[in-house]
Every structure is written in structure tokens, then in C-alpha cells.
Amino acid sequence: MIYFVGAGPGAPDLITVRGQKLLKEADVIIYAGSLVNKELLELAKADCQIHNSASMTLEEVIEVMKEAEKKGHMTVRLHTGDPSIYGAIREQMDLLSEEGISYEVVPGVSSFCGAAAALKAEYTLPDVSQTVIITRMAGRTPVPEKEEISLLASHQATMAVFLSAGLLEPLRERLLIGGYKEETPAAIVYKATWPEEQVFYGTVATLPEIAKEVGITKTALILVGDFLGDAYERSRLYDPAFTHQFREAKE
Known part of the structure; x- marks a missing residue:
């Protein structure tokens, strides 16, 4: 076996x-x-x-x-x-x-889960994003044309970009073309959950400069989206005014 x-x-x-x-x-x-x-x-x-x-x-x-x-x-x-x-x-x-x-x-724990833990972040925040797009930039391995980064970016969802730490300038360009704003929060998580783990916060606009400054060119995940911001709505699941199978609403 x-x-x-x-x-x-x-x-x-x-x-x-x-x-x-x-x-x-x-x-x-x-x-x-x-x-x-x-x-x-x-x-x-x-x-x-x-x-x-x-x-x-x-x-x-x-x-x-x-x-x-x-x-x-x-x-x-x-x-x-x-x-x-x-x-x-x-x-x-x-x-x-x-x-x-x-x-x-x-199955195993993916690095995008490890990166969320490193960021102490939730990818799926109410009224912010309920979708996580896992993708990569085209390099020596191509990406299907219909999955080009700018097309995916048009959804304004949470994005986890693998295998692209050495392509941050073209990644920034594609993200901006797709509709993310320059000030959209972004992060670089280097070697999530390893002893060498490092987390760097910035924006879509500053991603290449951050990576260049700290010398990161590989083994890092790029996270993009407003889930990294401070604004979100409270979940209805634990709202006292919300009834579900296991709890009646409280007035």
C-alpha cells in the first residue's frame, strides 16, 4: 500500500x-x-x-x-x-x-491555514469576505488563462497566493488591474509554523518593497484582502437575537 x-x-x-x-x-x-x-x-x-x-x-x-x-x-x-x-x-x-x-x-494542514494562525486572522469575516481564493502567479508552470490573477482579483475576496514570493512586482500589477486598491491590506508570511516563521504586514502597493527589504524571495505565502483590516460585522451565529437549531433568541 x-x-x-x-x-x-x-x-x-x-x-x-x-x-x-x-x-x-x-x-x-x-x-x-x-x-x-x-x-x-x-x-x-x-x-x-x-x-x-x-x-x-x-x-x-x-x-x-x-x-x-x-x-x-x-x-x-x-x-x-x-x-x-x-x-x-x-x-x-x-x-x-x-x-x-x-x-x-x-490529508494534512495546509500552509495557508498555518499562515492564518501566524496572522491570528480569520479569512471569512461576515460582510467582508466569505470566499478564499487559493492561487499562484504563472511562472515556469503556467496558469489557465481563465484563472489569471487579475480576473480572480475582481471578486475582491480573500486571496492566498502560493509560490509567488519572487514575483511580487507583477503580482502587484495584476492585483491592481483586477480591482484591489493600493491600500488593500496584505501580508507576507514566511515559513508559517516553522521556528523561522516571520510575518510582515503591508498593503498591495508595498508588497514588493517589503519583500526586498527583508530579503524574501521564496517559501512565503502572500495574503491579500480586507480580512486583514479592522472592520467587520459580528457573526449572527452567536448573536443573542438569532435563533437556530440549538438556541432560542433572547429578547
């Missing part, structure tokens, strides 16, 4: 209980070496085979999995954050299916 496991955003104790258990039982671990906290590998058995996928191709990763299956071994494919977000797991799962190899996916 192959298990695709979300390692969480960085802090080793933010992996799920299920993911931790599988790491302890694995005969083979293939981990995303450039992003996964190596402290998690300390959970591995003494005789566990450990492979760093940073230097491997897709075909090489699959070959390791196939060899493990032939020996009746259990493999953990350890991805950063949650495997479903920029994890490139679909191509792995499809090849495993072609080989008749069983697999399961174990």
Missing part, C-alpha cells in the same frame, strides 16, 4: 495523528526534501528506507514505490502541507492505478 501523507505546514507536531502513525510504520518513506521538515523523519523505523524526492523524477519515484510493493512493504509518500494543494499527486496516483497498486491519501 502507498500512502500519500500531508506533512503539515512545517512544525513537526502539526502532522495528523494518522500521518504520524503511518510514518512510524513505514518501510519506505519518499519525502519532499526541499519543503518537508526533516524532524518528521525521526519517527521512521531504524531500517526504513528514506528517499529525498527533490532530486528524483516522477518515474524514479514510481519505481521506488513499485519495488517496495514487490517486497510487500508499505510506503509513505510525504508531501508538504496538504497533498491536494500543489502536491503533484494526481500524476503519481494515475501511474499507480495503471500498475494496479493501491494507494490512499491522508
Whole structure:
């Protein structure tokens, strides 16, 4: 069996209980070496085979999995954050299916959740934003034309921009074209939940300058939206005048 496991955003104790258990039982671990906290590998058995996928191709990763299956071994494919977000797991799962190899996916805490915790922020504030857009700037990996940043920005929703810390000047341009104002609150969260975590607040207009000043070019999330501001309406869920299934309104 192959298990695709979300390692969480960085802090080793933010992996799920299920993911931790599988790491302890694995005969083979293939981990995303450039992003996964190596402290998690300390959970591995003494005789566990450990492979760093940073230097491997897709075909090489699959070959390791196939060899493990032939020996009746259990493999953990350890991805950063949650495997479903920029994890490139679909191509792995499809090849495993072609080989008749069983697999399961174990979700993890995404870095955009870790970033919200670092910011002590709520992405979905009443009367501010009820939508979170997770996206990225086009780089060597293209983005579908219909998902170009300025088109997404037109919704004025909360936006979490991955893999774009080195593209902040064009990101700023696309955000402004899309309708965000220069003074729209924004933040850069570097290595959320890691010991090196840093949080920098600014606006859409100042994002590139902030990153340049502190020397951030990668491993950071860009958060944009009025959820970072001070104005919002109180939730009706806990409003004494609001009736729901579990509570009658109080006059």
C-alpha cells in the first residue's frame, strides 16, 4: 500500500495523528526534501528506507514505490502541507492505478491555514469576505488563462497566493488591474509554523518593497484582502437575537 501523507505546514507536531502513525510504520518513506521538515523523519523505523524526492523524477519515484510493493512493504509518500494543494499527486496516483497498486491519501494542514494562525486572522469575516481564493502567479508552470490573477482579483475576496514570493512586482500589477486598491491590506508570511516563521504586514502597493527589504524571495505565502483590516460585522451565529437549531433568541 502507498500512502500519500500531508506533512503539515512545517512544525513537526502539526502532522495528523494518522500521518504520524503511518510514518512510524513505514518501510519506505519518499519525502519532499526541499519543503518537508526533516524532524518528521525521526519517527521512521531504524531500517526504513528514506528517499529525498527533490532530486528524483516522477518515474524514479514510481519505481521506488513499485519495488517496495514487490517486497510487500508499505510506503509513505510525504508531501508538504496538504497533498491536494500543489502536491503533484494526481500524476503519481494515475501511474499507480495503471500498475494496479493501491494507494490512499491522508490529508494534512495546509500552509495557508498555518499562515492564518501566524496572522491570528480569520479569512471569512461576515460582510467582508466569505470566499478564499487559493492561487499562484504563472511562472515556469503556467496558469489557465481563465484563472489569471487579475480576473480572480475582481471578486475582491480573500486571496492566498502560493509560490509567488519572487514575483511580487507583477503580482502587484495584476492585483491592481483586477480591482484591489493600493491600500488593500496584505501580508507576507514566511515559513508559517516553522521556528523561522516571520510575518510582515503591508498593503498591495508595498508588497514588493517589503519583500526586498527583508530579503524574501521564496517559501512565503502572500495574503491579500480586507480580512486583514479592522472592520467587520459580528457573526449572527452567536448573536443573542438569532435563533437556530440549538438556541432560542433572547429578547
